[in-house]
Amino acid sequence: MKIAVLGASGRAGSEIAREAAARGHQVLAIARNPAKIPSVEGVTATAGDASDPEALAPLIAGSDAVISALHFDVSADTLLAALRKAGVHRLLVTGGAASLEVAPGKRLIDSPDFPEEWKPFATGGITFLDALRQVDDVDWTFFSPAALIFEGPRTGAYRTGGDLLLTDEAGESKISFADYAIAMVDELEAHRHSRARFTAAY
Numbered sequence: 001m002k003i004a005v006l007g008a009s010g011r012a013g014s015e016i017a018r019e020a021a022a023r024g025h026q027v028l029a030i031a032r033n034p035a036k037i038p039s040v041e042g043v044t045a046t047a048g049d050a051s052d053p054e055a056l057a058p059l060i061a062g063s064d065a066v067i068s069a070l071h072f073d074v075s076a077d078t079l080l081a082a083l084r085k086a087g088v089h090r091l092l093v094t095g096g097a098a099s100l101e102v103a104p105g106k107r108l109i110d111s112p113d114f115p116e117e118w119k120p121f122a123t124g125g126i127t128f129l130d131a132l133r134q135v136d137d138v139d140w141t142f143f144s145p146a147a148l149i150f151e152g153p154r155t156g157a158y159r160t161g162g163d164l165l166l167t168d169e170a171g172e173s174k175i176s177f178a179d180y181a182i183a184m185v186d187e188l189e190a191h192r193h194s195r196a197r198f199t200a201a202y
Contacts, residue, residue: 001064002026003188004088006050006079008043009036012094012149013069015181017043020067023185030059050074050082057085065090065188072124076131083138091140092188097147097173098122099129100165100199108147108165129197141193145180146201152176158183158200160192166201175201 003020007013008029014037017029021042029037030048037045048059051074060066066088068079083091098109098118108114109122125144132140146166158179159166167173175183183200187193 001188002028002062004028004030004060004063004066005069006030006048006056006066007069007071007094008045009033010069011177012180013067014038015177016067016069016094016184019178019181019185020188023189025185025188028059028063030056051078053078053082053085056082060088061086063088065092067092067094067184067188069094072121072128076128076135080135080138089137089139091138092184093128093132093140093142094184095129095142095144095197096122096125097144097165097199099126099197100144101163102165132195136195139194141187141195142197143184143187144197144199145183146175146199147173149175149177149180152178154178154182156182158202161199161201163197164199166199168202173201 003025005013005017008017009031017027018040021027027043029043029045031037034045034047050056050070100108102108129142165173
């Protein structure tokens with residue numbers, strides 16, 4: 001497939017671009033500062049501003065899918081406007097864990113020990129997901145990973161779920177950046193969560 005990865009200079013975006021290229025996909029890695037995008041075979045780095053739909057649209061035109069690893073300072077409406085203008089109908093978004101449920105009707109962000117300083121960033125992801133849930137003309141997927149993403153081994157072993165936070169036997173919710181990228185590219189290829197959110201963790 002021909003894939004455009006937005007925010008490709010960041011930790012998650014660069015890992016996803018690397019994983020997709022390793023599987024033979026043609027990857028266009030887009031960032032405001034393309035010099036920060038790791039040099040990887042099969043990945044073409046280019047400058048682009050996702051906050052400008054008019055400028056982004058011609059860059060992503062012809063892509064089979066767009067994967068956004070952007071921070072949520074770019075709204076869903078802005079990103080969707082670029083996809084619609086470009087004629088791209090599939091969007092995968094890297095989100096956060098804050099909106100996952102830890103109990104029926106209780107989100108992680110509502111837990112008393114959720115760090116206050118994380119809430120402004122977490123709220124942006126929740127707003128983005130809420131906006132996507134109103135969209136029916138773009139085939140979107142929102143990936144809420146484990147609560148902790150860490151530098152660790154590439155195992156290829158993880159569990160997936162829907163709206164509930166996944167935890168291991170020790171009660172921890174975690175996944176390595178490498179396996180996080182595997183989960184996203186697996187979803188790109190398998191297309192199991194059309195217009196839905198999913199999670200992945202050990």
